[in-house]
Amino acid sequence: MKQPRPMIDRYRWYELLGIYAGIFCLLFFCLAPFIEGFNVSLKPLSLLFSSPYRFWPENPSFEAYRTMWVSVPAFGRYVVNSLFVAGVVTALVIVLVVPAAYALSRFRFPGQSAILGGFLTVNMVSGAVLLIPLFRLMRSLGLLNTYFAMIVPGAAFLIPTAIWLLRAYMLRIPRELEEAAWADGASRFYIFRRVILPLATPGIIVTAIATFLGAYAQQFVYAVTFNSKTEYMPLPVGLFAFFGRQEVSWNELMAASFVGIAPALIVILILQRYLVAGLTAGAVKE
Amino acid sequence: MNHSPSARAFAYLLLAPAVLYVLFIVAYPLVDTVILSFTDAALKPETNWVGWKNYQKIFKANFDDVILRTFIWTFCSVALKMTIGVLGAVLLNAAVPGQTLFRILIMPPWIIPMAIGIFMWGWMYNGQFGMISGLLQNFGLSDGPIAFLGYGKTAFWATIVTDVWIGVPFVTLYMLATIQTIPKDLYEAAWTDGAGRFYRFRRITLPMIVPSLLTMSMLSLIFTFNSFDIIWILTRGGPSGQTTTMIIDTYKSGIGSYKYGEGSARAVMICLFLSVFCLAYYRLISRLNPVEAR
Numbered sequence: 186m187k188q189p190r191p192m193i194d195r196y197r198w199y200e201l202l203g204i205y206a207g208i209f210c211l212l213f214f215c216l217a218p219f220i221e222g223f224n225v226s227l228k229p230l231s232l233l234f235s236s237p238y239r240f241w242p243e244n245p246s247f248e249a250y251r252t253m254w255v256s257v258p259a260f261g262r263y264v265v266n267s268l269f270v271a272g273v274v275t276a277l278v279i280v281l282v283v284p285a286a287y288a289l290s291r292f293r294f295p296g297q298s299a300i301l302g303g304f305l306t307v308n309m310v311s312g313a314v315l316l317i318p319l320f321r322l323m324r325s326l327g328l329l330n331t332y333f334a335m336i337v338p339g340a341a342f343l344i345p346t347a348i349w350l351l352r353a354y355m356l357r358i359p360r361e362l363e364e365a366a367w368a369d370g371a372s373r374f375y376i377f378r379r380v381i382l383p384l385a386t387p388g389i390i391v392t393a394i395a396t397f398l399g400a401y402a403q404q405f406v407y408a409v410t411f412n413s414k415t416e417y418m419p420l421p422v423g424l425f426a427f428f429g430r431q432e433v434s435w436n437e438l439m440a441a442s443f444v445g446i447a448p449a450l451i452v453i454l455i456l457q458r459y460l461v462a463g464l465t466a467g468a469v470k471e
Numbered sequence: 472m473n474h475s476p477s478a479r480a481f482a483y484l485l486l487a488p489a490v491l492y493v494l495f496i497v498a499y500p501l502v503d504t505v506i507l508s509f510t511d512a513a514l515k516p517e518t519n520w521v522g523w524k525n526y527q528k529i530f531k532a533n534f535d536d537v538i539l540r541t542f543i544w545t546f547c548s549v550a551l552k553m554t555i556g557v558l559g560a561v562l563l564n565a566a567v568p569g570q571t572l573f574r575i576l577i578m579p580p581w582i583i584p585m586a587i588g589i590f591m592w593g594w595m596y597n598g599q600f601g602m603i604s605g606l607l608q609n610f611g612l613s614d615g616p617i618a619f620l621g622y623g624k625t626a627f628w629a630t631i632v633t634d635v636w637i638g639v640p641f642v643t644l645y646m647l648a649t650i651q652t653i654p655k656d657l658y659e660a661a662w663t664d665g666a667g668r669f670y671r672f673r674r675i676t677l678p679m680i681v682p683s684l685l686t687m688s689m690l691s692l693i694f695t696f697n698s699f700d701i702i703w704i705l706t707r708g709g710p711s712g713q714t715t716t717m718i719i720d721t722y723k724s725g726i727g728s729y730k731y732g733e734g735s736a737r738a739v740m741i742c743l744f745l746s747v748f749c750l751a752y753y754r755l756i757s758r759l760n761p762v763e764a765r
Contacts, residue, residue, distance in 0.1 A: 238605025
């Protein structure tokens with residue numbers, strides 16, 4: 186990054202000013218709720234409900250981060266539930282998707298494009314449209330008010346994206362190794378397990394991360410509809426119950442939200458490079 | 472090695488678990504929705520076939536209002552997402568110091584649990600103490616507190632803004648990825664010929680991103696049309712139904728009031744619109760990039 190910028194990328198001062206002003210507006214829009222949420226979490230309740238409005242907290246304190254554990258006694262449980270549900274969903278999706286993506290990237294068979302198109306279509310239907318039959322299905326399977334009520338439908342809707350992501354990755358793995366193994370008399374299953382799996386591991390990891398983030402971010406509609414037990418609630422639904430009360434302790438709610446989104450934010454910081462590449466790969470042509 | 476009958480059998484075997492799973496959890500409920508929509512299914516034990524009665528009933532009520540509202544809501548949201556997304560992508564593509572940091576900083580709305588972001592907006596829209604009303608008053612743009620979620624008009628726009636907020640990072644990053652695939656020599660050639668920055672944007676960037684922009688708009692249209700969490704958490708379709716879109720409407724009658732039959736009829740209507748959008752989307756991608764539609 187030390188080399189001088191090419192002439193074409195040199196900006197005049199007013200162009201730079203315009204670019205930074207634009208970026209500032211964009212970032213302010215994206216981050217304002219977080220800034221405000223953080224400010225709120227630092228304000229004592231008595232100052233929170235005071236007019237006129239003040240942007241910066243007057244006597245900032247981290248009190249709410251302590252008291253929230255008392256006000257939301259199940260908080261730790263909610264976080265664990267969220268991570269657990271997202272983890273199981275990810276494992277399930279990966280187990281189903283790895284062989285499917287391999288089949289779709291390497292073999293030619295009748296119905297192939299129909300299957301790919303079908304998966305793409307599933308992506309277009311949101312789970313919210315199918316809640317009525319899914320509710321009846323969960324009830325007849327006896328899964329209502331269990332972790333499975335959140336895991337089973339959640340995984341189904343994450344499969345299509347995962348297949349497209351991983352298939353795109355596998356298409357780029359050279360075929361020569363498989364062909365060499367085949368010529369040496371290795372079985373198809375052996376090739377899949379010993380040749381493809383190790384080569385596809387980076388792609389599988391990216392897919393798993395994308396799936397986990399999706400599963401962690403979208404825990405709401407199934408959890409709110411198919412589960413009413415506090416002990417199984419994931420974080421968003423647990424906080425939603427808190428949100429619905431008459432007297433909302435907003436500072437504690439915001440503190441709890443920040444602790445809840447911390448894992449996602451840390452993941453962004455560590456993996457941002459892979460995230461952008463991975464999550465847009467399914468959509469952008471190579 | 473990959474064309475023989477045994478290879479075919481192996482491929483089907485590998486695919487079977489994923490396909491069966493999706494059939495069971497998505498396709499079967501889809502069929503079930505259509506069947507249920509012709510019955511009077513509810514909490515009661517017996518279910519009767521009622522023909523088109525559910526459809527007649529919902530259209531006799533104000534269902535056309537709900538459809539119209541859904542379309543306006545979706546259209547406004549998608550238009551805003553696309554506009555901000557393209558502008559954002561161009562800005563983030565500019566070779567200025569801090570570029571990498573800015574690209575990371577726009578990601579949080581998209582990555583964090585959606586519901587939690589929506590809670591934060593719930594506070595922002597609060598009339599007495601929220602940021603938006605507060606800042607408007609501080610700058611003298613408003614005489615008194617505005618409870619954005621308390622009135623139909625403002626609640627309608629408030630839910631759109633939150634939806635845009637969640638959608639913008641993905642659209643921006645996607646458009647940015649597209650812009651980065653445009654060959655650099657095009658810009659350099661134009662630059663050598665003395666073309667200015669704006670001219671280069673209008674004559675190179677814009678035409679080159681049109682296919683992606685169309686694809687993304689259709690995709691975004693489909694996702695936005697399905698949007699549920701935002702409205703449900705912020706307003707539950709209120710005040711007085713002013714933010715009730717088709718999805719919220721279906722949820723209220725099907726899950727909220729246990730009218731499975733009637734709710735399913737409403738869900739079928741959503742599916743009809745969705746399939747039209749999907750067909751349009753497939754035609755679009757097969758026309759724009761014939762390679763991908765293999």
